[in-house]
Amino acid sequence: MPDQQVGAKPRRTSAETIRARWRAAFAGLAAVSAGLGVAEVLAVILSPTSSPLFSAGSLVIDLAPSWLKESVIAVFGTADKPVIIASVALLVAALAALAGLVERAKPPWGRVIVAAVGGLGLVAAMTRAGSSLVSAIPSIAAILVGVWVLAVLIRRSVAVDSSVGARSQGASRRTFLVNAGLAAGLGILATVGGRIVATGIQAVDSARRMFTLPRPAVAAAPIPSGASLDVPGIAPLVTGNSDFYRIDTALIVPSIDPATWSLRITGLVDNEVTLTFDELLALPLEESYTTLACVSNYVGGGLIGNALWLGYPIRHLLERAGPKSGADMVLSRSADGFTAGTPLTALTDDRNAILAVAMNGTPLPAEHGFPVRMVVPGLYGYVSATKWVTELKVTTFTADAAYWTHRGWSARGPVKLSSRIDTPRQSGTVSAGTVVVAGVAWSQHVGISRVQVRVDDDPWSDAELADALSADTWRQWLYRWDARQGRHTLTVRATDANGMVQTAVQTDVVPDGATGLHSIDVTVA
Ligand SMILES: Nc1nc2c(c(=O)[nH]1)N[C@H]1C(S)=C(S)[C@@H](COP(=O)(O)O)O[C@H]1N2
Ligand SMILES: [Mo]
Numbered sequence: 001m002p003d004q005q006v007g008a009k010p011r012r013t014s015a016e017t018i019r020a021r022w023r024a025a026f027a028g029l030a031a032v033s034a035g036l037g038v039a040e041v042l043a044v045i046l047s048p049t050s051s052p053l054f055s056a057g058s059l060v061i062d063l064a065p066s067w068l069k070e071s072v073i074a075v076f077g078t079a080d081k082p083v084i085i086a087s088v089a090l091l092v093a094a095l096a097a098l099a100g101l102v103e104r105a106k107p108p109w110g111r112v113i114v115a116a117v118g119g120l121g122l123v124a125a126m127t128r129a130g131s132s133l134v135s136a137i138p139s140i141a142a143i144l145v146g147v148w149v150l151a152v153l154i155r156r157s158v159a160v161d162s163s164v165g166a167r168s169q170g171a172s173r174r175t176f177l178v179n180a181g182l183a184a185g186l187g188i189l190a191t192v193g194g195r196i197v198a199t200g201i202q203a204v205d206s207a208r209r210m211f212t213l214p215r216p217a218v219a220a221a222p223i224p225s226g227a228s229l230d231v232p233g234i235a236p237l238v239t240g241n242s243d244f245y246r247i248d249t250a251l252i253v254p255s256i257d258p259a260t261w262s263l264r265i266t267g268l269v270d271n272e273v274t275l276t277f278d279e280l281l282a283l284p285l286e287e288s289y290t291t292l293a294c295v296s297n298y299v300g301g302g303l304i305g306n307a308l309w310l311g312y313p314i315r316h317l318l319e320r321a322g323p324k325s326g327a328d329m330v331l332s333r334s335a336d337g338f339t340a341g342t343p344l345t346a347l348t349d350d351r352n353a354i355l356a357v358a359m360n361g362t363p364l365p366a367e368h369g370f371p372v373r374m375v376v377p378g379l380y381g382y383v384s385a386t387k388w389v390t391e392l393k394v395t396t397f398t399a400d401a402a403y404w405t406h407r408g409w410s411a412r413g414p415v416k417l418s419s420r421i422d423t424p425r426q427s428g429t430v431s432a433g434t435v436v437v438a439g440v441a442w443s444q445h446v447g448i449s450r451v452q453v454r455v456d457d458d459p460w461s462d463a464e465l466a467d468a469l470s471a472d473t474w475r476q477w478l479y480r481w482d483a484r485q486g487r488h489t490l491t492v493r494a495t496d497a498n499g500m501v502q503t504a505v506q507t508d509v510v511p512d513g514a515t516g517l518h519s520i521d522v523t524v525a
Contacts, residue, residue: 027153028100030180033187035146039138040194050135052121059124118143129337217284226467231438233423239305258371267393270322288352295380300518311354331393332386341402377472378445383413410512417443419494426520438478447471447497453479483524491519
């Protein structure tokens with residue numbers, strides 16, 4: 001073994017090497033954080049959907065296989081969006097640390113990694129619906145800033161590695177830490193701050209507040225007093241807007257200025273129709289209660305809600321457009337690129353298929369489709385309830401497929417007859433004696449004629465039905481159970497207005513909605 005080489009790089013212990021690597025990884029994180037921060041601030045100024053982080057998140061949503069989306073919804077409930085953003089952020093952080101390590105060992109390859117990660121954000125931002133050249137600016141700025149900061153920080157960190165003597169090393173280490181800390185901290189601050197500002201100043205909010213709802217030309221009949229049961233724990237007949245489930249692919253809620261909104265009816269029509277928001281509001285609007293359900297709702301689940309909608313019947317607009325013969329589907333498209341394929345007949349028959357502008361007496365909440373969404377009784381949301389809708393293309397099921405159909409879900413999605421026990425709760429304890437079992441049952445656009453409850457393996461007993469609000473809404477029911485001590489299983493099943501009995505056969509939510517009976521276990525003390 002040769003003697004120690006004098007004058008060459010100081011020999012470093014493995015502990016020093018490890019510290020140097022930590023510094024390099026931190027440099028990578030700080031550089032990417034600075035880049036993302038600049039991008040978020042620019043996105044706030046230019047357009048919220050141009051944020052590379054959020055564009056990448058939506059791209060992940062669009063590309064993810066449906067089983068993964070299913071499990072994200074199943075595991076995290078409707079908190080799927082923060083989960084997706086956090087996963088993308090974690091992945092980016094891992095790549096950033098890697099970029100730092102690589103830049104230290106083999107420059108300029110770390111900068112290449114940073115540029116490539118930024119490039120992915122750029123591709124994502126440019127492929128989002130409604131993107132323009134401006135959408136590229138935040139990502140490009142992020143790449144330039146990230147690459148530059150990485151080069152500077154790695155230079156600083158190498159200076160620490162190669163400085164000789166405790167004092168000189170201490171000084172260069174401080175310089176590095178201050179620089180990297182500033183880049184990382186400001187980047188995170190700008191990213192988080194940008195998000196807060198973006199959601200806070202959403203133009204939509206002010207637009208929502210400024211517009212007063214027109215009075216309905218056709219008001220909904222008052223709710224019959226017998227339609228709403230006074231049972232603690234039952235889902236209220238009408239779901240409040242803030243309690244209404246939310247399902248969509250939008251990581252950033254589209255913010256649409258009603259003044260620039262328009263709907264176009266295109267495709268297989270005799271006349272293309274364009275409708276502005278003012279024109280829509282000037283039409284005779286109708287109120288109707290409709291229960292909306294998600295195809296991803298498992299038996300007994302909560303992805304269902306009932307609201308009073310105000311809107312204009314789509315059949316009148318389609319009449320103006322004049323669908324050509326042969327057309328059998330309407331592909332509705334939202335401002336953010338989502339599509340739903342609705343059978344033409346469901347939009348031309350006499351049901352309350354509407355372009356809705358209000359929900360329970362207020363303008364549509366942004367996350368429920370402001371300014372305009374579709375509501376179609378009898379069909380799952382994924383084939384009918386397009387939020388932020390901007391186009392209705394009259395077409396055929398052979399020629400076109402909608403967002404979820406491309407991802408393995410059925411092209412047709414009629415709501416399946418189902419029922420749910422709301423009270424008592426699963427695994428709850430009740431006292432012996434008369435226990436009120438209650439819940440809801442639904443078969444939109446058909447109606448419910450009977451609900452039955454079964455205790456353990458006893459024969460089915462009829463539940464009492466609340467008055468129906470309409471065939472398009474769920475119906476409340478209750479059953480007075482003479483509960484004996486012990487553990488019991490309660491099961492519910494409904495029969496629709498055609499006499500069809502809810503099946504006990506269990507099927508998964510994919511491809512066209514779950515079937516089976518809702519059962520709960522309770523302890524009677
Ligand atoms: N633009 C848009 N509209 C959409 C969706 C979407 O992802 N994007 N999801 C649909 C689905 S799957 C359902 S179940 C309903 C849910 O409507 P809600 O969020 O108002 O309850 O919206 C539908 N409309
Ligand atoms: Mo859905």
